[in-house]
Amino acid sequence: MLMAIDMPALRPDVSPRAPAGDSGHHPDGRPKIRVSQIHFYYGSFQALDDVSLAIGANRITALIGPSGCGKSTFLRVLNRMYETVRSARVEGSVFLDDQDALAMDVTELRRRVGMVFQKPNPFPKSIFDNVAYGLKVNGLRNRARLREAVERSLRRAALWEEVKGKLHDSAYALSGGQQQRLCIARALAVDPEVLLLDEPSSALDPIATGKIEELLFHLKQSCTIVIVTHNMQQAARIADDTGFFLMGRLIEFDKARVIFKTPARKETEDYITGRFG
Amino acid sequence: MPRAAALSRTLVRRLRTGDEIAYLATLTFANVILLIAALLVFELWTTSALSRQRFGWGFLTGSTWDPIAGNFGALPFIYGTVVTSAVALLIGVPLGVSAAIFLAELAPPRVSDGLTFVIELLAAVPSVIYGLLGVFLLVPLMRDPVQPFLRQTLGFLPWFQGPNFGVGYLAAGVVLAVMIVPLMTSISREALLAVPRDQREAALAVGATRWEATWKVVVPYARLGIFGSVFLALARAIGETMAVTMVIGNNPNISASLFAPGYSIAAVIANEFTEATEAIHIATLIQLGLVLFALTIIINALARLLILMTTRKGTAQQ
DSSP: OTTOOOOGGGOOOOOOOOOOTTSSOOSSSOEEEEEEEEEEEETTEEEEEEEEEEEETTOEEEEEOSTTSSHHHHHHHHTTGGGGSTTEEEEEEEEETTEETTTSOHHHHHHHEEEEOSSOOOOSSBHHHHHHHHHHHTTOOOHHHHHHHHHHHHHHTTOHHHHTTOTTSBGGGSOHHHHHHHHHHHHHTTOOSEEEEESTTTTSOHHHHHHHHHHHHHHTTTSEEEEEOSOHHHHHHHOSEEEEEETTEEEEEEEHHHHHHSOSSHHHHHHHTTOOO | OHHHHHHHHHHHHHHHSHHHHHHHHHHHHHHHHHHHHHHHHHHHHHHTHHHHHHHTTHHHHOOOEETTTTEEOOHHHHHHHHHHHHHHHHHHHHHHHHHHHIIIIISOHHHHHHHHHHHHHHHTSOHHHHHHHIIIIIHHHIIIIIHHHHHHHHTTSGGGOSOOOSOSHHHHHHHHHHHHHHHHHHHHHHHHHTSOHHHHHHHHHTTOOHHHHIIIIIHHHTHHHHHHHHHHHHHHHHHOOHHHHHHSOOOOOOOSOTTSOOOOHHHHHHHHTTTOOSHHHHHHHHHHHHHHHHHHHHHHHHHHHHHHHHTSSSOSOO
């Protein structure tokens, strides 16, 4: 990290408050991430308006809502990926366990809070090098330990059996579903505590989607998972908790079965029954 | 003749549809390019016949150039062209590529836009202007303090020994470097900007710093475009005539020292063509043109081979 380039201009305008007692109610268990009163702006456009919620450890939290409702922006607040956009600005507080996520070292935060993107985006490198990338930038050089970690990550991403004979082939030779699982393995390699997924199966067929969902279901034993999805059935199938966003606001947040069976708000019901708009 | 009439009617109808016209027009223009290339080779080949018959392959290895005695060897010029281009690349590639990385990845947008405009302006400056800059600014600087300094510090190397005139291989290489940097920067910057955003984000998402994401993901992803810019720059350096002629010293002798005055293929053609009166002299100059043409093709072929070899595994193209 000798040549690390700091991004002073990109430091968000943070005004951290102590985690308030009412920082978003949480239905069950110990919260891994507590978000309070987040207001988020792209220039003068407000993308999130007073969002507070707590994400439970070792649970799958699904975020649903129509396009442009702010759910992806919310996900990008959790690992501060929004900082790549110059005009972005955030107010409020995000706590990862007891640490202020908006004030901590951003590379440290992103190592602990991994991310998988909408479109599979492997690097134009071999399968092995894709998974090893995060380990290498975090300082692991030992070949044997790299190999071990790559295998472990690929196993966790349920991809090992399919690629173990061709670790040094190009990642682009894999199918779309395999590429997305490779991206999950790449994110898992640095052993994150939280995994953020931004519509991870929207570009995949139902079989590949099923594999990813099954994988997430196993992963939640070791990882806290937050997934943005357009697919209501997917959220209902895998989520423990679900938040419904509409026009930058968190309308309702509750256990998934409550959201999908007996939502408290009319907007939520309209959206999940397809009567929205 | 009803059949012919029917045929011409169909033809007219078919020509009216835009597809046919566009197809024929573009086909013609595409073939014109091939035709020009073929004509070029044909002309160079036939008009250099006299020289080729007299000297054969020995022309390429002969190191004397004496128009009065009728002795013609191409080696000093080939050497000068290759050495000045190599110096230009050695200096220009690091400068051009790092400038592109700065503009595409690190600079704030306003700075980047302003600098990009200036750089694209520089790429359009005529080479004779760079030549003037070389004569009046660079050559005096080379004479003192650059070359004396190089001799003092790196004088144990054969390249930095011998008399110091200011003009020479090094001066020509530096002028070429200045000329190719804008071209390389401009094209490399485009290649870097074309790297998908999600590649950069994937690197950042596993805890890479901004520089690690740039250097280990964005730059490798754009390497085909960056290589391309280097080869274009090389092609320009090999063929550059005016600026090189003004600062290389125009001396048809081979010297290991970069301080020594030399000559390049393009420069000797430009300098001697109007003065050449004897048929054999003209023919040798044209054969030098043929050599330059071949040199360009060989270097481009090697470049493509290099690209093929480095992109076999994990290519950026899906």
